[in-house]
Amino acid sequence: MSYEAIVIGVSSGGLNALNVIFSNLPQDFSLPIIIVQHVSPRSNNKWIKLLNDKTNLQMKEADEKEKIENAAIYIAPPNYHLLIEKDKTFSLTIDERVNYARPSIDVLFESAAEAYKDKLIGIILTGSNADGTAGLKRIKEYGGLTIAQDPATAESGYMPASAIAAVKPDHILCLEEIIKLLIKINHSNYN
């Protein structure tokens, strides 16, 4: 199976988790990664720059209509929902909050599932609400690969546990195992 993109949903405890993942992904990691991290509406997303400086990966806030490129990492801007169009470009909206969140993981995941069908990997990491559960379910319905962080290893286990209960994801893994799996998939994709 070859995949075209990875979406990640993460909430409380997310900065540490993302730090672990992106400090351990190789420079030549080529699958695009699109992330919703719940942040306050007035956040300046400064953490992106901090993580960027540390990892040398190409990480940026997603812009409206921006084309999704390989080897790039995109973060949803604060106070906007991030959606993916069929032509693999981004749309931003200011629609009502979903699961008390804007950006919402469900909104990203559902639109990503429709755009990438079974060529998508969806990952739910640490967090303390149920956002992402419906989205991961949609990814599974389209035949994409679904992964949840093992709640016992998550800083906040509620969000992955909610997804696991509703979706029965393909993999339930700790962060180190998720990294290994992603590297393996990325490797087999391009060889």
Next chain:
Amino acid sequence: MRYNDTSELEISLLLEAIFQKYGYDFRQYSEAHIRRRVMNRMAMSGLSDISQMQSKVINDESFASELLQDLSITVTEMFRDPDFYRSLRENVLPLLKTYPFIKIWHAGCATGQEAYSMAIIMQEEGLYERTTLYATDFNPQALKRAKEGIFPNSLMKEYTSNYQSAGGKESFSSYYISDHDNVIMNQSLKKNIVWANHNLVTDSVFAEVHLILCRNVLIYFDKNLQNKVQKLFYNSLINGGILCLGSKESLRFTDLHEEYTELDKKQRIFKKKY
């Protein structure tokens, strides 16, 4: 698989039907956004597929009106993005002050919160008496609420905080009268606001103005439609006029980006060249 690509065709036929029957044109909106709203309405209304929805939209005007509300985003707040309003006060108003009368167009005003915000700033800067503020939207229900100027009391805490961060000079509560659940905006703020129905997709230039605010509307449009609406704005602005966009919007997708200078890059404030 639950969905397949025939749904894409069905949605485009649905939008065609809405346009043919009611004149509202969503055909050049972001597809992922429209899909999300349509699917939500379908789940809520118990319809089994989009074709059914199409027939209902054609034959049932109240259903059509509901769907119109779904497709028209009215999420807004007073002084949304306080830093923008601070920049407006500091960088734009000194330019507007030089005109004997000031015309402002707030395009896509939804339920009016940002138009009232603008009115408040103009009052505080002593410019309101010579200002006409055209606040337009294509959604008649939103426009009606904007005109009434009645907002839930529960939102005032957030609005007050925004107002203060935006450099407000008075007590925010002096701009409205409060009863139990709601507040009513002061009549003096409404005096020079002209509320009007205008559709950016299908209507044309209606006035020559000094300042246009259109924030978080264009993100819903595809590139072609963005370009078309930007032309409308360009043709509505006087030379040296000011265009304010949302914090993630730009002039990238227009043929006109050479025709403006950046007054405040971060807050997306542009000045039309002479």
